[in-house]
Amino acid sequence: MSEERSGTWAVAAASQPLQRRDSRAARDRSKYVFLLPTVILILLLSIFPLLFSLAVAFLSWDLSRLEGGIRFAGLANFITLVKDARFWNTTRVTVFFVTGAVALEYVLGLGVALLLNQITRFRRVFVVISLMPMMLTPAAVGYVGRMLFNESKGPINDIIQMLGGPMVPWTSEGSLALPSLILVDAWEWTPFMLIVLFAGLQSLPQEIFEAARVDGASDLQIFRRITFPMLAPVSLTIILIRGLEAFKLFDISAVMTGGGPGTATETVTMYAYRVAMKNGNLGYASAIAYSLLIMIVIFSTVFLNSLRRRTAAGLD
């Protein structure tokens, strides 16, 4: 967004005279010296692996089988994938996790950001405190989640029982393990939503709110008609960013639940990892990994389209 505002103009205004003053040869040289290291690294260690992975997905390459070696297998891995109930389960788990975690994080983050926007004192204290969870190593966060949600020795059940509630089988009951995981993820990542939404709130022009208040609009009306619509572009952007990250979930669940009980919290990344490292089936693991990439591409395309639609609507 800011790119349109400051960027294009800054470049147009600044780079023309600069380019004239360098000698042509020196300019051409530095032009490539500056950009090439990045491009080469990305081509070599990001694009090449990506294509390599795609190629492997069409191979039968199983380290656990002595005979056979590496053969071209056509679509065999993808056909196995479509018929694999465990794969569909991991997809369901991942999509459920992404939806639940991102929705919870957004709603909570927006709520706390609105509160933070109302107060004037101690703002920085609350901001620093909110930053803490997000900076922590996910493996350690998974481990903390494991302790907190432990059924007999964890504090969460203890507090629930003190208040007269039942003993909740957080991580041993299949249907509760994933929500527990979502809660832990929300603990770590709501702060991200909060900080960005708070900055978004601060950047809104104050005159509109004053005008609305003078006209006698209630707080709820102001939120529904002004604040929320004006935050929409920021909201969509951070939902996209968090969604993309949430699709890759691995570390928190690996430590907190290990994908269990059974396969109740096994994500696509975890399944691909297991197929590759535990079973040694590199071809099939690549096919699974690629299906995750496809999910992410679909998700982000849908999102970017709705972002673009909103921007276009705003221009009318």
Add this chain to the structure above:
Amino acid sequence: MRLTMSQYQRIKLAAAYVLLTLWAVLCLFPIYWLIITSFKQPIAVFRGPKYFPWIDFQPTLDAWNYLLFGPVQKEVLRSWSNSALLAVSSAVLAVIIGSMAGYALTRFHYFVPGLKWQNRDIAFWIISQRMLPPVVVILPFLIMYRFVGLVDTHVGMILAYTVFNLPFAVWIMRDFFLGLPTDLEESALIDGASRLGAFRKIVLPLSTPGLVATFLFCMMFSWNDYLFALMLTFSRASTLPMYIAGEGTQTYGPQWWYLSALSLLAVAPMMLITLLVERYITRGLLVGAIK
């Protein structure tokens, strides 16, 4: 009784403070729990949750002694120093290479003929690499690293983390350079400075806030990573998250005291950094998200 406007405002403000305090408690409780558990004796862990040191349990240094001076000392220190070495060196590399590319994308004009790409498209191509799920590229990494002997080496891990962080570094530095006035570098160029010289002596010193924010984020990503370390290392170059995960999934209740201390070793540096340079971190987050 009807509330007057100012009474209503005051109640609203008070409610906001109460709710925010509740939020702060939620944020801090797990960290508090980690800290007190690391000072518990195994027996205090085993008898169900205890909340307050000296009141419902007697704190000890057993876990810390075990960790720092006991039988696991060597492994713990190695994981910790590996984590630090990999995080810092890959962040430095990503910042150097990334800021050069970010600078180039704001000061030169590029055109890729076959694809009709211009600067914007190149920038988008670079940042889109960050959206890739790591699991897609990690298998080829493993196969390639086996081939060239980089598995479980520091060099291999630094390279992997640098590439992983590069898109983000380019993106954030590009955004920073877009807002940087160009008069000073122009006059340096007129005075006969080379482009690289002007970049090093004038542009970089002016960009310290952006460089610091980028460095911190890259360092955090590498320090916190688990998947790359899990796939590409097993002993010599393995990191702290690996160690936590390895211990954390094998043990139950009674080991909590020791694992909590271990987790604190992993999270303490990042928490300290957050406290010291919160401003830079907030800034980096906003560039990454809003712009």
